[in-house]
Amino acid sequence: MNFVGLDLGSHEFKGVELKKTKKGQKELMTYSSAPAPPHFLASDSEVDWAAYSKALEKFYTEAEFSTKNVVAALPESQVFTRVISVPKMSGKELKTAMKWEAEQYIPISLEEVSLDYQVISNAAKLSDKMDVLLVAAPLTLTKKYLKIVSSAKLRTAGLETETLATARSLVGLDSSSPTTLVVSIGAATTDISIVSGGSIRFTRSISTGGEAFARAVSQELGFEISRAREYMSSYGLEESQLEGKVMKAIKPIFDVVVSEIKRSIAYYTTHRKNDLIKRVIVSGGAANLPGILVYLAAALNLEVQIADPWEGLSIPEKFGREELEDIGPRFAVAVGLALKDI
Numbered sequence: 001m002n003f004v005g006l007d008l009g010s011h012e013f014k015g016v017e018l019k020k021t022k023k024g025q026k027e028l029m030t031y032s033s034a035p036a037p038p039h040f041l042a043s044d045s046e047v048d049w050a051a052y053s054k055a056l057e058k059f060y061t062e063a064e065f066s067t068k069n070v071v072a073a074l075p076e077s078q079v080f081t082r083v084i085s086v087p088k089m090s091g092k093e094l095k096t097a098m099k100w101e102a103e104q105y106i107p108i109s110l111e112e113v114s115l116d117y118q119v120i121s122n123a124a125k126l127s128d129k130m131d132v133l134l135v136a137a138p139l140t141l142t143k144k145y146l147k148i149v150s151s152a153k154l155r156t157a158g159l160e161t162e163t164l165a166t167a168r169s170l171v172g173l174d175s176s177s178p179t180t181l182v183v184s185i186g187a188a189t190t191d192i193s194i195v196s197g198g199s200i201r202f203t204r205s206i207s208t209g210g211e212a213f214a215r216a217v218s219q220e221l222g223f224e225i226s227r228a229r230e231y232m233s234s235y236g237l238e239e240s241q242l243e244g245k246v247m248k249a250i251k252p253i254f255d256v257v258v259s260e261i262k263r264s265i266a267y268y269t270t271h272r273k274n275d276l277i278k279r280v281i282v283s284g285g286a287a288n289l290p291g292i293l294v295y296l297a298a299a300l301n302l303e304v305q306i307a308d309p310w311e312g313l314s315i316p317e318k319f320g321r322e323e324l325e326d327i328g329p330r331f332a333v334a335v336g337l338a339l340k341d342i
């Protein structure tokens with residue numbers, strides 16, 4: 001079955017369709033993005049969702065995907081993800097145990113969530129414990145996303161979290177991948193996740209992103225928000241540009257992201273002393289901030305790379321390499337979703 005990886009962003013729709021070639025390669029067929037009407041997705045009102053769906057339907061029709069089946073992602077900020085350690089047990093025992101465990105860790109009633117878990121391969125074979133990744137999505141959230149998709153006359157073939165999709169497209173869910181911290185800076189939120197041995201081991205989400213940086217530029221320099229976005233995109237965190245004015249406006253907000261990354265690293269390193277974080281990958285639209293890699297590398301003292309979700313895919317000649325490279329960080333979720341069941 002064909003399907004499209006559909007990233008329902010707060011500010012932008014992004015879709016990717018891949019196909020498997022006869023040689024078994026995964027080939028890019030179509031990608032597309034379009035601005036989404038802001039403030040509707042985060043709303044609790046069905047009227048607002050309908051407006052979002054209407055725009056989604058238009059985007060989808062214009063993008064000319066080959067199918068109406070989509071795999072979509074739930075925003076990390078609204079999903080509960082935890083890694084918990086339990087005594088080694090059988091699959092059957094685990095099912096019961098997870099209900100107990102979930103009750104302790106998840107702040108809403110189990111009747112109101114869809115619960116998923118996955119045993120994380122444990123390197124320490126002699127250990128009598130095992131780690132399990134627990135993901136709980138509120139039913140109100142899954143229903144909302146299903147409704148948004150169906151109102152746009154599309155069919156949901158799968159739903160997963162944004163961090164899982166990103167881990168798949170940027171790190172790879174195989175045990176040989178180096179321990180990596182992924183930071184996805186979108187318009188409204190920033191998600192941080194740590195992927196080790198092919199599994200997600202840590203996630204955190206904060207409500208700061210590209211829009212907050214743009215607002216800071218708008219306030220500090222007295223620009224309208226659209227102009228502020230342009231300045232942010234052109235000068236970003238470059239100290240040498242415009243006497244560092246844009247950089248100075250963004251810095252205090254960006255440093256909130258930096259300190260959250262540092263806290264995540266500190267937390268992780270105390271819990272898994274022998275699992276050093278080897279690199280950081282930045283994705284999301286705001287990963288294109290000029291100067292971001294140098295700034296982060298200096299602040300974190302780690303190797304920092306820009307997200308390239310196209311790596312490993314077969315790309316037909318008709319697609320421009322430069323354009324793909326440019327939009328790569330924004331498409332990490334959509335590519336990860338498109339890779340889910342291919």
Ligand SMILES: Nc1ncnc2c1ncn2[C@@H]1O[C@H](COP(=O)(O)OP(=O)(O)OP(=O)(O)O)[C@@H](O)[C@H]1O
Pocket residue numbers: 008009010011012013185186187188189190209210211214229232233234236284285286287288289290330
């Ligand atoms: N070159 C650039 N430099 C800095 N920021 C940029 C650049 N290009 C886009 N952005 C910002 O990236 C954000 C959009 O990113 P993205 O498409 O990942 O968001 P989204 O998925 O719609 O949002 P969210 O994931 O928070 O719901 C916007 O805030 C936009 O201003």
Ligand SMILES: [Mg+2]
Pocket residue numbers: 007008009010186187333
């Ligand atoms: Mg996003």
